[in-house]
Amino acid sequence: MGNILDIYTDFYGLTARPFAIAPDPALIYWSSAHKRAYSLLEYGIITRAPITLITGEVGSGKTVLIQHLLRSGAEDVTYGLVSNAQGGRDELLRWVLLALGQPAEAGDTYVDLYARFEEHLVAEYAAGRRVVLVFDEAQNLTVESLEEIRMFTNINTGTDELLQVVLVGLPELRERILKPGLRAIAQRVTAAFHIPPMDAATTAAYIAHRLACVGGKVPLFTPDAVAMIHDQARGVPRLTNQLCDFAMVYAFSKGSPEVDRVTVQQVLRDGVFFAGIEPAALSSEDETARVPVFRAGREA
Incomplete structure (x- = not known):
């Protein structure tokens, strides 16, 4: 049979x-909500938004939007996808470097990891490319990790930002970022959209x-x-x-x-x-x- x-x-x-x-x-079915969500993703990247936030319930279609974005990226953008990263700031940096195709050895210190990360961003900028880090399942990130991500977006040449971040997660991610203790991160979010049920x-x-x-x-x-x-x-x-x-x-x-x-x-x-x-x-x-x-x- x-x-x-x-x-x-x-x-x-x-x-x-x-x-x-x-x-x-x-x-992918482009409902009006998914069209708006994707347009906002593109808007955030084109306008060099420090942090773009996309939320939705489990199974609402967030991941397929991200996959579409990664497949249709512009030549001047380098994407790194970090899925379900957990741990402290050292572990976060390892996830980020691996997502960008960079080495992250077990014996590397935080200083080593950060220096390599910054060097990679500068090298990409010199080659005419911007780096966009996409964090899927970002509701699992700790407050320490979210603060670290905010600090990443401060890396710049003096005139141009070298990194943009897209946070994708469940509705509670939006709620966490809006709390008073994470006000500094909320202020870096310049584009946000919640995908509603059909x-x-x-x-x-x-x-x-x-x-x-x-x-x-x-x-x-x-x-x-x-x-x-x-x-x-x-x-x-x-x-x-x-x-x-x-x-x-x-x-x-x-x-x-x-x-x-x-x-x-x-x-x-x-x-x-x-x-x-x-x-x-x-x-x-x-x-x-x-x-x-x-x-x-x-x-x-």
């Missing part, structure tokens, strides 16, 4: 899975777009199914992908040419969509009943 994922793509005439979980810039219309357009990208020629999800997916995924792209993918597997297993509301309810009732939904809330006798959404242990 072949791979079930290949079988279901063949069954629906698709060239690939439309709702794979891994971020794929080739499948509304119902955007979810429908998102699903249609992902299907079209892999050869989908007809609507595979009924309007009622799309409405339930939006309710249960709460407008989060990653959760929408998960639920749509499971629903397509279930529809394929039944030989159904479309994904309807009942199929989505079956996925939810079986508990395979593990996103805070309580399977017991689904009635096996009445599959047409609305499925309640549970948040923080209570029905919404």
Whole structure:
């Protein structure tokens, strides 16, 4: 028996899975919010903003925007991506140097690391390039690390700044930076945007777009199914992908040419969509009943 994922793509005439979980810039859906977020990223880089801040819930599409940015960078910009850096300022500098392709030996002192970092920035500037450091999952950075990043943005030639920073993280990152103790960092943030959840219309357009990208020629999800997916995924792209993918597997297993509301309810009732939904809330006798959404242990 072949791979079930290949079988279901063949069954629906698709060239690939439309709702794979891994971020794929080739499948990016440019909702109005994502367009604004990306425009702000570009604006921050073009205007040499010291720090640009992008926030959004888990699975809101932040990482795919960053990947798109890194792939479409200008020739005069050198990007360094630091993902989920942790530790003190020595460890932070090691992460940064490695992201820029520079050595960071275990025996190097902080002074050694900083000198190498500064030398690299000067060398890039002399070659006509600017350095942009992107910190993904930046909500995990300590206050000490955030302060160190602010100090990095002070490195300059006297007339030109040698480094720009993009901080990408969950909403609590924005909240932390706005606290009085981090006022110096907040003052360096000259561009900031929060990616909101998708509304119902955007979810429908998102699903249609992902299907079209892999050869989908007809609507595979009924309007009622799309409405339930939006309710249960709460407008989060990653959760929408998960639920749509499971629903397509279930529809394929039944030989159904479309994904309807009942199929989505079956996925939810079986508990395979593990996103805070309580399977017991689904009635096996009445599959047409609305499925309640549970948040923080209570029905919404």
